[in-house]
Amino acid sequence: MEITGMKLFAIHLPLKVPFVVSYHTYDYMPSIIIKLETDEGIFGYGEAVADEHVTGESWEGTYQTLKHTLAPVIIGCNPMNLEKLHEIMDKTIYFAPSAKAGIDIACHDIIGKKLEQPVYQLLGGRYHDEFSITHVLSIGEPNEMANEAAAMVKQGYNSFKMKVGTEVKQDVMRIRAVRDRVGEDISIRVDVNQGWKNSANTLVALRSLGDLNLDWIEQPVLADDIDGMVDIKLKTDIPLMIDEGLKGTREMREIIQKRAADKVNIKLMKCGGIYPAMKLAHQAEIAGIECQIGSMVESSIGSAAGFHVAFSKKNITSVELTGPLKFSKDVGNLQYDVPMIRLTEKSGLGIDVSEKIVNELSVFQDRVQ
Structure with missing residues (x-):
């Protein structure tokens, strides 16, 4: 061929x-x-x-x-x-x-x-039967984010990824407002997208967040500041996830050697596709690190590719692939069963x-x- x-x-x-x-x-x-x-x-x-x-x-x-x-x-x-x-x-x-x-x-x-065969069969076969969909809350006023979260809970969502990363005090207010509104039984993950810049600002924020039972804090410092992640990890018991700081196998090796994160966010667009993503998942598995498959807010095509990777690996324990749910018009027909996602057995990516x-x-x- x-x-x-x-x-x-x-x-x-x-x-x-x-x-x-x-x-x-x-x-x-x-x-x-x-x-x-x-x-x-x-x-x-x-x-x-x-x-x-x-x-x-x-x-x-x-x-x-x-x-x-x-x-x-x-x-x-x-x-x-x-x-x-x-x-x-x-x-x-x-x-x-x-x-x-x-x-x-x-x-x-x-x-x-x-x-x-579906793509996941090329990657070792299906391990997971389904994944919970995490609703992503983009940055807004604290009450706006809390109101959106409450509305999504009524639709069946049980986990949220909060986008923050502006000013620490305002971000703390956002996170606390959402936790107060949705209660203790809902999972909250906080994605800073490098917005707190350094470990000093991050540690100030974390002192105010310790009682909120957060699943993890994602990429609070600049992407290349892996040593900053190490510093934070030594001083908090809130789990840390690296996203922008993980691009390929070299960064994964450094993260593992320095014990810089509890979790890593693998994105196909950062590492070069499905084949390199599987290599990163294998590296993480050897080190005992859990992974998430994330996205750059992709259509059904990129999202389906990410799901095939996620469904095939035991140490991939969460997904954040909600692009198609955010679009008013999409190029493909990836099917969500909110608040879950389940893949079909159609060949290839499995979408039209x-x-x-x-x-x-x-x-x-x-x-x-």
Whole structure:
């Protein structure tokens, strides 16, 4: 089997409401949909969601990287030879993780369709039967976030990921307001997205949060400050999760060696796709570290890819893949059974992609042969 062509669609995914994190407010999510074609008539879909603050890539730059740099070197390759394919991409361009992730995901979709198996069967088979969906609360006023959380509890949600990372005192008020509103039995995870900058600010915050029974605090310090995570971990009993600070195997090795986190958040867009994500999960498993599969607010394509990884590994104990629930229009039909997610046994990624909607949402597109 050979890759014979690549279609690229640069799209804007419309959000129901703006999504607010510490470093940006999104009115829509820019994404790139990839369709890989093969000489056997089997095609696969992938997705690349770049983020200047996390992956170090822009939407426009990632599109050009796919079109001019990566497409020419992978056309003619066998999509089933994943180790070799990643070596070719890595030798061609340094980093560019979301661009590589899009190609990797499309290749897994092709392999699954070729073998008539869901992608999770390619990764060791299904371990989990279902995952609880965590509702993500974007940054707002304390009462607004508390009201949204209370409304979601009525819909059946039992866990929340709170986006914070502005000013410590205001963030503490946000977290306390949500806890007071939803009660003690609801899980709350706090994602700072680097917003508290350093260990000193973080420790000030944690002194005010110790009585709130939080599941964990995620990435309170700047991404490269792994030593700052070590300092915080030594001084708190609230579990810590690394997200932006984990990109690939080198960072995972340092995290393990320094005991810098209790949990890690693996994102396909940060590490280069499904194949590298499994390597990170294996590293973490050896070290006894639990993992979460997160996302960059991706469509059904990227979200489905993340779910296939999550469902296949015992040490992946939580997911945060809620992009399709946030969009007013999506390119695929990944099905959620709120407050749970369960995968089907359909081959490949297990979703149907509407090229009509892909074209409708496209800002520009190309085909490379």
